[in-house]
Amino acid sequence: MDAFEILFTASFWVAAIRIASPLIFATMGELICERAGVLNLGIEGIMTAGAFAGWFTVYAGGDLWTGVLVAALAGAMFGLLHATLTVPLGLSQHVVGIGITLLATSLTYFIYRLALPEVTSPPKIEPFQPLPIPGLSKIPVLGEALFSQTPLTYLAFLTVAVVAWVLYRTPVGLAVRAAGENPSAVEAQGISVTGIRIGAVMVGSALMAVGGAFLTMSAFNSFFFEMINGRGWICIALVVFGSWRPGKALIGAILFAAFDAYQVRLQQMSGGIVPYQVFLMMPYALSILALILVARRATYPKALMIPYQKGER
Amino acid sequence: MRLEPKPAPSLALTLLFPIAAIVATLLITSLLVLAAGASPLSVFYLVAKGAAGSQFALLETLTRATPLIFTGLAVAVAFRAKLWNIGAEAQLYVGGIVTVVLGTGALPLPSIILIPVIMLAVMLAGGLLLLGPAILKTRFGVDEVVTTLLLNFIVLLFVSMLLEGVLKDPMGLGWPQSQKVIAEAQLPRIIQGKRLHYGFVIAIVSAIVVWVIMKKTVLGYEMRAVGHNPEGARFVGIPVNRVLMKTALLSGGLAALAGFSEVSGLKGNLTLDLSPGYGYSGIVVAMLAMLNPLGVIASAIFVAGIFVGADAMSRVAKVPSYIADVMVATSLLTMVVAILLTRFRVRWR
Numbered sequence: 001m002d003a004f005e006i007l008f009t010a011s012f013w014v015a016a017i018r019i020a021s022p023l024i025f026a027t028m029g030e031l032i033c034e035r036a037g038v039l040n041l042g043i044e045g046i047m048t049a050g051a052f053a054g055w056f057t058v059y060a061g062g063d064l065w066t067g068v069l070v071a072a073l074a075g076a077m078f079g080l081l082h083a084t085l086t087v088p089l090g091l092s093q094h095v096v097g098i099g100i101t102l103l104a105t106s107l108t109y110f111i112y113r114l115a116l117p118e119v120t121s122p123p124k125i126e127p128f129q130p131l132p133i134p135g136l137s138k139i140p141v142l143g144e145a146l147f148s149q150t151p152l153t154y155l156a157f158l159t160v161a162v163v164a165w166v167l168y169r170t171p172v173g174l175a176v177r178a179a180g181e182n183p184s185a186v187e188a189q190g191i192s193v194t195g196i197r198i199g200a201v202m203v204g205s206a207l208m209a210v211g212g213a214f215l216t217m218s219a220f221n222s223f224f225f226e227m228i229n230g231r232g233w234i235c236i237a238l239v240v241f242g243s244w245r246p247g248k249a250l251i252g253a254i255l256f257a258a259f260d261a262y263q264v265r266l267q268q269m270s271g272g273i274v275p276y277q278v279f280l281m282m283p284y285a286l287s288i289l290a291l292i293l294v295a296r297r298a299t300y301p302k303a304l305m306i307p308y309q310k311g312e313r
Numbered sequence: 314m315r316l317e318p319k320p321a322p323s324l325a326l327t328l329l330f331p332i333a334a335i336v337a338t339l340l341i342t343s344l345l346v347l348a349a350g351a352s353p354l355s356v357f358y359l360v361a362k363g364a365a366g367s368q369f370a371l372l373e374t375l376t377r378a379t380p381l382i383f384t385g386l387a388v389a390v391a392f393r394a395k396l397w398n399i400g401a402e403a404q405l406y407v408g409g410i411v412t413v414v415l416g417t418g419a420l421p422l423p424s425i426i427l428i429p430v431i432m433l434a435v436m437l438a439g440g441l442l443l444l445g446p447a448i449l450k451t452r453f454g455v456d457e458v459v460t461t462l463l464l465n466f467i468v469l470l471f472v473s474m475l476l477e478g479v480l481k482d483p484m485g486l487g488w489p490q491s492q493k494v495i496a497e498a499q500l501p502r503i504i505q506g507k508r509l510h511y512g513f514v515i516a517i518v519s520a521i522v523v524w525v526i527m528k529k530t531v532l533g534y535e536m537r538a539v540g541h542n543p544e545g546a547r548f549v550g551i552p553v554n555r556v557l558m559k560t561a562l563l564s565g566g567l568a569a570l571a572g573f574s575e576v577s578g579l580k581g582n583l584t585l586d587l588s589p590g591y592g593y594s595g596i597v598v599a600m601l602a603m604l605n606p607l608g609v610i611a612s613a614i615f616v617a618g619i620f621v622g623a624d625a626m627s628r629v630a631k632v633p634s635y636i637a638d639v640m641v642a643t644s645l646l647t648m649v650v651a652i653l654l655t656r657f658r659v660r661w662r
Contacts, residue, residue, distance in 0.1 A: 041458065081646075088314050091649050094397050094458060098596055099645040106638030107345075113633035114349055233462045240456075277474035284463040288449075291460065295453040309316065 041097020050209025075209025090307030363625025384595025400461030402592025408572025439569020
């Protein structure tokens with residue numbers, strides 16, 4: 001098979017959608033935070049915490065959906081901590097975000113070692129199984145790619161629809177967007193900017209954590225150190241690439257994942273002529289390239305990273 | 314809740330806040346120690362003993378502090394100008410690469426010339442690595458946080474590629490490691506037979522030099538002005554972009570020196586585990602020092618002490634050594650709150 005034919009195989013697109021799923025959750029999470037005016041650099045650590053929390057819940061005897069819920073709650077708690085420091089206290093979102101990533105990651109590793117002191121290879125769980133949708137999954141290539149995934153992937157796509165609907169079609173969404181563009185206007189409506197922002201960061205962080213949990217509960221069946229491997233930072237690039245719109249960000253995530261799935265296959269075909277590290281670098285390099293391409297015409301939420309103090313202009 | 318500015322605190326009060334942050338950190342992390350079924354007091358005692366309880370422990374802490382002083386300085390310099398360099402980890406590894414490229418026999422020079430040559434090349438390479446994101450920030454408006462973070466992953470893969478390729482030690486039994494640097498490229502040990510090396514002295518000197526640059530030179534003044542208020546700085550005629558470029562070169566160069574000092578002074582060669590996250594810990598070191606270059610020395614020794622002490626503690630008590638990482642991360646967050654409280658008074662309506 002040559003390098004071009006791969007693009008028309010169902011297995012390639014099934015892999016691409018699977019790789020996209022955690023990115024979709026986390027990108028939606030970051031998007032919500034940023035639309036409300038808060039850059040959440042805790043994403044990488046929150047995904048780590050979510051990956052562990054979901055997996056560990058199932059390992060400890062909970063069912064899979066309980067695991068997803070626990071992951072989301074863990075994410076929301078770190079979101080609350082992030083928001084408390086950055087919203088009412090107005091601390092640097094850069095420093096606090098990195099601090100949350102360091103804290104969530106180290107706390108996860110600490111609890112992992114505490115709970116499983118002796119294990120050398122992490123125990124496995126029974127992860128989410130593919131749930132082909134009758135009929136739809138029989139459509140060649142596209143249907144197989146989209147409709148023979150695990151329930152968590154369907155949830156990822158549903159999340160995009162819900163986020164888009166809430167942001168653009170509901171009063172809450174309007175308040176969130178306004179909190180990121182023109183917070184005084186929100187306050188003038190008698191709505192608390194602080195409350196909206198804290199809520200957005202908590203919900204966003206919960207989604208990031210579910211994105212992490214996808215890795216341990218659907219893509220793989222175990223928790224490893226450093227398994228997030230920069231996916232959080234890539235999602236931040238995807239939010240910019242998607243110009244803060246859920247639909248565009250979804251397309252960006254799928255394109256990115258397709259590229260990632262493609263480089264793995266190219267790597268297998270190259271037969272070791274090109275060092276495998278070159279292929280592994282590509283996703284990160286691609287993210288930087290995407291940022292450069294869109295940066296000039298990127299329209300950031302106007303109040304992004306600007307703390308809001310009531311009664312100040 | 315409202316935040317009201319308050320007058321600049323006295324020096325004594327300024328010194329009190331890091332201590333308050335550390336006490337808060339100990340209180341918070343003692344909950345985790347309790348969860349591990351150990352007594353916080355005895356665990357913290359063991360950490361302190363492991364960090365400073367003997368000559369061996371103390372020297373080990375100073376050895377571990379050496380790369381942290383460099384990365385802490387790198388972050389302090391960059392953050393002062395609000396250039397968010399989260400890429401010290403990558404710059405450190407680039408410093409390691411340049412050290413082994415030049416130090417494994419390519420330049421047959423005496424030590425007194427070879428080491429300064431390597432240091433200059435290392436600083437240049439680290440500086441250039443950060444110059445990229447700095448240019449992307451000023452030219453294209455690309456957020457440097459994300460680019461420097463992503464570069465950490467790219468550079469680590471690049472190191473892995475070199476160590477399995479052109480820099481691979483033919484005598485390394487297949488391990489991904491470089492050859493050892495020649496004797497002339499090694500930094501001598503300060504005390505014969507101990508691990509503490511002259512990289513520590515270079516780190517202290519660097520901190521003093523950076524302090525002088527920040528406090529006594531035009532560049533330092535411009536960097537602080539750009540960090541404080543870029544619009545205002547531009548308005549009074551400071552070439553903001555050029556200042557950011559210089560900041561990037563200095564910051565990246567300092568972080569790269571951490572890689573040089575670890576290879577030349579301690580490890581002898583380049584491996585994929587040269588740094589257990591010194592680049593990221595450097596952020597905490599810089600914040601604990603409130604971005605003061607001389608304060609970086611103290612905070613680097615403190616952070617190093619936590620890591621060294623926790624390693625020793627976890628061999629005795631049944632508390633995972635990751636408690637050190639939790640303490641360091643927690644202290645970053647308590648410290649930013651403490652700094653806020655030096656500048657503002659919280660009014661509950």
